Amino acid sequence: MADSSIVQNTGGYSRNLWQRHGEAIVTGLCLLFIILAWQAGRNNFQTPAVILFALAYITGGYQKAYEGLEALFKAHKLDVDLLMVIAALGAAAIGYWMDGAILIFIFALSGTLEGYTMEKTNKDIKALMQLRPEAAVVLRGDREEVVKIEDLKVGDVILVRPGERIAADGVIIAGSSAVDQASITGESIPVDKQKGEEVYSGTINGQGALEVRVSKLARETMISKIIGLVQEAQHTKPPSQQFVEKFESIYAKGVIGGAMLFLLIPPLLLHWNWQDTVYRAMIFLVVASPCALVASIMPAILSAISNAARNGVLFKGGAHLQNIGDVKAVAFDKTGTLTIGRPRVMDIIPFGDIAEAELLRIAASVETLSEHPIAKAMIQAAKEKGLLLERPVDLQALHGVGVTGVLGGIKYIIGKREVIKDMTLSAEQETVISQLEANGKTVIYVSGNGQLPGILTVQDSIREQAVKVVKELKDMGIKVFMLTGDSKATARAIADQAGIGLVYSELLPAGKVEVVQQIEAKYGKVVMVGDGVNDAPALATASVGVAIGSGGTDVAIETADVILMKDNIEKIPFAIRLSRRTGKVIKQNICFAIAVAVTMIILNFVGGVINLPEGVVGHEGSTVLVVLSGLRLLR
Structure with a gap:
């Protein structure tokens, strides 16, 4: 029995090791075969050298070839993976086994490095998953019962001892304590909580014991919603990424066409020999491939979304992250938002x-x-x-x-x-x-x-921070409005305190929608910030809807594109600045990727001064650099 357990645990560890480091292991094998082949070639063992090079091609290029062929035959899409494999095989066909093998190795190494760098953007979601408790102590009369959090029901009373994570969203019915809410609201200092106040699943209880009446099921807690929203954002591609991926297929076909012209024109017009022509065509396939261009966007988007989540701002997708940077006006609801x-x-x-x-x-x-x-x-x-x-x-x-x-x-x-x-x-x-x-x-x-x-x-x-937020938005060149159902006098009084000159009062929900549409028609993209059921239509109508998460209604939170996990409206300027910075990083990445590709194409065609390994290093190096550049937004 013990032996079986050890085997199972070892097998699980091996699978986990392969999942985490499989690409690195394959890349290492590819390099090992290349070194052995090179050594065999130096000692004039030509056949063993060719066999070892072939093994290097298979270990390093099998997965990319499979993915490329699958994309070609199933999705009718010609992608970068297939271009690299074709270039390597072309180099081998004219006797450049080493050059083709180095191409395969560096391409595999690039994929491995991208995998590790992209893993950094997933750390926050994994950390969030670990914040979710697995069990809770439920009070049943005079006895305590340990149950899974999935089995908790609304109305159950749970006991939270000092230092424990709170297992469910609920209201304190007995006890008082300082609760560390940094994981939910981003507050660095624990918040004193007493009877009648709300607490959140995943937050850490301080020195006092608490009895908490459960108010939400496990799947409806704030921490579960955060995890769901971050996962949704990570799997939703912004319009710029969708465009680049469509462009990639068209561009790849253009690269194949260009390589074909490369094979025909130089021998006829420039009198190149056949071997040099094929070799230069293979270099062209490598350096002209849009790997770096494709990698210019999503790493930056995901890094920014991860950064925002750590700061208590949840974007439901990359499109909303990009949109909020282009806003020309911000419209605030009054009650519960500015107040x-x-x-x-x-x-x-x-x-x-x-x-x-x-x-x-x-x-x-x-x-x-x-x-x-x-x-x-x-x-x-x-x-x-x-x-x-x-x-x-x-x-x-x-x-x-x-x-x-x-x-x-x-x-x-x-x-x-x-x-x-x-x-x-x-x-x-x-x-x-x-x-x-x-x-x-x-x-x-x-x-x-x-x-x-x-x-x-x-x-x-x-709110204390309202004046500062309004001033900050105005300094950024953004128009600020207030929309409310209150009377003109009440609305004007609050607006004057906040420093807002543009006020719409006595609005029903439909009226807020009309005003948002008017503002958008006059100024451009609009952010609507609200927390109530009556704000939901306007949140849905605005270019970007922002909901107050901690005090907002479920309807507002579900409707909005962005959620502030704490009722901290000063995160709105932060979100806009982060979006604008993300846009700058993406533009820098795209310009860099295009500049590298164009430079290497010119060096290959006009000067012929680069060989295949140098082309691979330049191409794959630029891809890794744009990924690392995107990761700057994690800071």
Whole structure:
């Protein structure tokens, strides 16, 4: 039994070793056969030398020949792999066995190096996979049960001990701790978490034990979505790459045609001998092949996507990465995007002899059982002031207006202006209310027994980084807009704080779509940033839709092209700069690849100063260099 286990483990290790280093092993064998063949040739063992060269051709070129023939016969596509094999066989046919073998070896070595360099772009996805816990401790009454995370159900309560990874997205129901969320949000400092706050799967618990009620299934957790999105991005080719791959097939046919002309024209017009002509044609096949051109794009795209993911920005594909660099305008939703999305009590204004604290206590007590954000803001303000709240009697919700309830024998109505529609306010009161509304604050009326003891105001707070982000975008030459369903006064107040001059207010979801289309028609590509269900149509309409991941709705996240894993809008300028830098690197790579190819074609045809190995080194060297150049974007 033990022997069987050892054999299985050894076999698994061997398979893993072959998967990771198979190309390198084959390339090493190819080099070994070349050295042995060269040594045999020096000692005048010609037949063994030819056999060893043939083995070098087979070990180093079999896979490329197979892939090239498969592409030719199944996809009717002539690719670079087949061109290299044809060139090597052509060199062998005229007696240049060593040159052809070196071509095969360097081509195989190039593929091996590209494989290793491309592996760097997959490290982040592998690291993400390791962040996903495999099991969780579920509390079943007084006992603990270890279950796979796939078996967790919404509503289960899991125990997270100090230092453990949190196994599921959920809400803390007991305990408090500092949680390291760097893997999800990119925050470098652990965040203090307590009862009622949300935690994410894959994050690391600090020194306190937590009991967490599971809110999402394993496949729906934030870490699972991140992994899925990064995998999707890695397998989605941007338009530039699709164009180059189509161009590759046409170009390869052109190279074959050019080689045929190379075989015909020089002997007739320049009186080259047949052997030199074939040899130079083989060099042409090598140096004119578009390997470096093809490798100019995807390594750069994948490196940039990997870089962005490490910084909490998820692109759903390379096309979106390229598009965001070309934007001319950014449109922000207001609530939950430019603002925190949680209203706070700003003013408590009594009318009459009632004290501010008593007015707030009454309003918060009546709102005690309500789940409305404004109600929560009043209750929070009362708790901060240490006020003792009562539970109202006969509580009723007035749809779209407010709530009513009896407190201390008095019937109170808390809500919008409609709750006092039968009252007449003094000119002084009207002036105060008008000024508050002009400042973008929402006025909440407290009515009791037909009287108006006072009013409160609530207002959403602007994010600390909003001003900096808006200024940064403007400095980059990008127009900044704000779109919101709020009133003009509220919208204008927030826009002024953020430094945004172009504001569209009182918009329904369809209205946001129309505005995005208008902006795009006037300025060019538009980024729409939002977090709510009502933003989804505009996110889908914009050139690039950006969703706030940590606080955004599932609809917004599914619809968007880019996701900010933390509600950190300052990553938007970062994403645009990264896209623009990626575009520059791709252009540099393409120019370099074309310049090398053209130079070597001229040297081969006009001067005849390069041999086949030198052509191979120049060609494959340029391919490896553009791949390494793309990997710069990992930084």
